[in-house]
Amino acid sequence: MGEEAVHFSVVDANDCKQSAFEVGDKTYVICRSDDDLKTSAVKIHDKLTQTWVSPTILGEQPLLTKSQSVIPVSDEKILVIEKGVPLNESIWFLEIDTPFVKQQRKIKETEVVSWSKGVIGVGQKPVVISGPSGVGKGTLIAKLMKDYPSKFGFSVSHTTRSPREKEIDGVHYHFTERLKIDKDISEGKFLEFAHVHGNVYGTSIEAVESVTDEGKRCILDIDVQGARSVRASSLEAIFIFVCPPSFEELEKRLRARGTETEEQIQKRLRNAQAELDQSNEPGLFDHLLVNDDLETCYENLKKLLSLDDDQEDSDDFFNKEDKETASYSIVSKTDSEILLQSETNEGKNGAIHLLALDLSSLSGGAPGRTRGLKIGSVNSFLTRAYIGVLDDPKHSSK
Ligand SMILES: Nc1ncnc2c1ncn2[C@@H]1O[C@H](COP(=O)(O)OP(=O)(O)OP(=O)(O)O)[C@@H](O)[C@H]1O
Ligand SMILES: Nc1nc2c(ncn2[C@@H]2O[C@H](COP(=O)(O)O)[C@@H](O)[C@H]2O)c(=O)[nH]1
Helix, strand or coil: CCHHHCEEEEEEECCEEEEEEEECCEEEEEEECCCCCCCEEEEEEECCCCEEECCEEECCCCCCCCCEEEEECCCCEEEEEECCCEHHHHEEEEECCCHHHHHHHHHHCCCEEEEEEEEECCCCCCEEEECCCCCCHHHHHHHHHHHCCCCEEECCCEECCCCCCCCCECCCEEECCHHHHHHHHHCCCEEEEEEECCEEEEEEHHHHHHHHHCCCEEEEECCHHHHHHHHHCCCCCEEEEEECCCHHHHHHHHHHHCCCCHHHHHHHHHHHHHHHHHCCCCCCCCEEEECCCHHHHHHHHHHHHHHCCCCCCCHHHCCHHHHHCECEEEEEECCCEEEEEEEEEECHHHCEEEEEEECCCCEECCCCCEEEEEEEECCHHHHHHHHHHHCCHHHCCC
């Protein structure tokens, strides 16, 4: 997208500040919804057909403050900074043409946009654990949770299957009805879902995000179809397949668990063969673990997780004061950086307080959060150099 194709302005209407911006042949207008004055409504004007459309809005919605600062960061998404709230609560992306939005547009056969909250810093990648029923995934994950309760969090799936004895709703699964899960899936609330052994199972966006928001590494226990869907999604994860030492041992474990009827055991064993066949598919799983002796397998799992060279959380890019300071507005944009100016906080000698928001390592995105934002203070030399930019009305959103 050429820089010159982008214009944005703020229009006052009935005390409601609307942010309008053009991307290609379309003008996007963000305003308050009529039903709930705090949430957003988005309207799209198509210059070619001269028509207005109210798109379906997906994703977690920002609580609108009195005004926003808005700039398209690519022809796929628009950065919206809500003013008057701490910086770490204020950064949002309105996705207008990302792969997720394109996919949802096709499914819903209507115009779609989606919100995605911006999160500063990078969390550790979630871990997807797959493998045939009865191989011991749940046993391994339970050990990990017990030994490292503050490091890992379990993504609690939804399922239409009935609870087993001792299974607790909201802890082992969110037990749900078919109509309810179908509705939630159609509303884009699920990262993935699959029909497994005659029931629907799915991972909600919230299940993963709530673990990551607690600063923990998220563990997903899902079948191979689910792993495939997560691979194709915007969630960057590591994928582990757990194999049994033999098919006979798998059958023995499944029977010994005593939670399924004979008919269900037969169904799970048939599906197990298909899952084992897919475990070597190139690009699907990053690691295979054989669960023969439980303790050995657990040690291997631990090694594998600590060997992972994910980036550390980069929260110390900016200081606490910056994070909590309310009201920043967008000043200018380069290919990978957005310059923000504090509206509430003047630096030493009345200098303008500027921050650089680095977008070069974004990850995730709708239907989940957009992670990997980095924020750094702009040094005084650069500050002086940018003062000229501040005076240029083309770069101001106010
Ligand atoms: N290494 C092992 N050796 C022997 N038994 C094991 C081992 N690992 C797990 N088990 C036992 O096998 C049974 C199945 O394990 P578990 O329920 O953890 O499997 P799972 O892969 O989570 O199954 P599902 O996908 O159906 O939830 C349990 O009774 C468990 O105690
Ligand atoms: N695709 C998904 N598969 C899931 C999810 N949660 C669990 N599972 C898989 O289902 C089977 C059966 O589980 P059980 O508890 O009935 O024995 C197992 O292989 C799980 O990995 C999910 O959210 N999505």
